Amino acid sequence: MMPRTTRTIRIALAGLALAAVLTGCTAQGAPAPSAPPETEASPLDALEHVHEIAFRGETVLIASHQGVYSVVPADGQLELVGDTAFDAMGMAATDAGTLASGHPGAHTDEVFVGPNLGLISSDGGGWESVALSGEVDFHALTAAADRSVIAGLPSGDTTVLTSVDLGQTWERGATLEARDLVYVSGDLIATTAEGPVRSEDRGMTFEPIEGAPLLVIVAANPSGELVGVDATGAIVHSGGAEWTTVGQASGSAVAIAVDQDGTIALVDDRGLVISSDGGATWEPVALTM
Numbered sequence: 032m033m034p035r036t037t038r039t040i041r042i043a044l045a046g047l048a049l050a051a052v053l054t055g056c057t058a059q060g061a062p063a064p065s066a067p068p069e070t071e072a073s074p075l076d077a078l079e080h081v082h083e084i085a086f087r088g089e090t091v092l093i094a095s096h097q098g099v100y101s102v103v104p105a106d107g108q109l110e111l112v113g114d115t116a117f118d119a120m121g122m123a124a125t126d127a128g129t130l131a132s133g134h135p136g137a138h139t140d141e142v143f144v145g146p147n148l149g150l151i152s153s154d155g156g157g158w159e160s161v162a163l164s165g166e167v168d169f170h171a172l173t174a175a176a177d178r179s180v181i182a183g184l185p186s187g188d189t190t191v192l193t194s195v196d197l198g199q200t201w202e203r204g205a206t207l208e209a210r211d212l213v214y215v216s217g218d219l220i221a222t223t224a225e226g227p228v229r230s231e232d233r234g235m236t237f238e239p240i241e242g243a244p245l246l247v248i249v250a251a252n253p254s255g256e257l258v259g260v261d262a263t264g265a266i267v268h269s270g271g272a273e274w275t276t277v278g279q280a281s282g283s284a285v286a287i288a289v290d291q292d293g294t295i296a297l298v299d300d301r302g303l304v305i306s307s308d309g310g311a312t313w314e315p316v317a318l319t320m
Contacts, residue, residue: 081298082133083171085124086290091303091316092129094119094286099131099153104296104305104316113158115142121172121183128154130161130181130198132169150181150198161198173212173219182219182234184209191221191234204234215251222246222259244274250289258295258310260284266295266310278310 083094093100093109098116100109112129120133131151135143142158143151149163150172169183169192181194184207191204191212207228209221219230221237227246228237244267249259257269266278282300289295295306297313304313 081285082120083122084286084288084296084298084303085122085129086288086294086296087124087129089290091288091296092122092124093298093303094122094131094133098136099129102303102316102318104303104314107317107319109318109320113153113156115158117143117148117158120186121169123172123174123181125174125178126176127178128152130172130174130178131158132167132172132183134168147186150183152198162194163201167192171209171212173214175214180214180219180233182212182214184212184221191219191230193219193234195233202233205230205237207237211246211248213249213251213257215257216255220249220251220257222249227257227259242272242274243269248284248287250287250295252289252293253291258287258289260287260297264299266297266306268309278306278312 080096081093085092090101090103092112093102096118099112099119099122101112102109117136118134119131122129122131129152133148135145135148144165147166147168149165149167150161150169151158152161168186170186171184172181174181178197179195181198183192185192189206189208191207192201193204194201207221207223209223211222213220219234221228225239227240227243227249229240230237244261244265246259246261249257251257259267260280261267264280264284265276266280268275268277280297280299284297284299286298287295293309295310297304297306301315303316303318305316306313
């Protein structure tokens with residue numbers, strides 16, 4: 032048996048392919064350094080954009096331009112979820128499995144109907160269509176753990192869509208231009224250019240969260256406390272009416288998640304980083320394949 036070769040990779044952000052990050056930039060006119068030959072091609076060589084992350088137990092799920100991957104931060108081993116690479120946009124982890132949306136990949140016409148995936152689901156095996164196949168691309172998804180409420184922000188539409196029957200049928204809610212969504216303690220929280228807003232009626236109406244910082248991305252810990260990154264890159268926590276700045280993201284933060292123990296995962300210019308102290312300090316995850 033041939034020995035397995037493990038290579039360390041880094042998630043590339045803001046539309047940069049992974050290969051460009053690894054080779055780096057050279058001065059104009061200077062010869063580029065020789066790159067070692069690749070022994071095999073893999074979709075993991077270029078995750079490209081990361082759109083969302085979520086915890087499932089100790090595993091972090093990564094929704095990217097090249098599919099949904101799982102990784103246990105302690106070992107950094109990336110695994111393609113469902114053995115199918117596609118452009119994963121919105122994603123939510125629930126007790127019954129992973130929900131996602133996006134667009135078909137280059138070789139998934141036999142699996143998905145384009146141009147938009149609608150809502151798809153995986154219980155750890157393959158992916159299957161749930162609803163809205165070919166119609167909707169959710170750029171943000173959130174759900175209660177038991178899927179009693181699922182909410183999404185479709186691209187090209189400013190209407191929040193919600194479902195209370197496991198995603199089979201959908202209701203149009205408020206008109207809202209939002210970046211991120213999280214469902215917590217019975218409320219739906221969205222981040223907007225004017226600040227975060229809260230809905231107590233499953234997305235039918237929203238009200239501003241008074242005194243909140245200008246959150247861009249947001250997650251929630253088990254106690255219902257919001258954890259997010261604001262427009263300055265500050266890591267902030269809510270505590271009732273009070274907000275506390277705990278740390279700082281590096282560059283552009285694109286996705287955040289919190290597990291049942293309060294551990295935070297973040298994707299920023301460092302790649303995937305983990306904090307066990309509320310965001311004050313961070314450890315990078317050396318992703319391998």
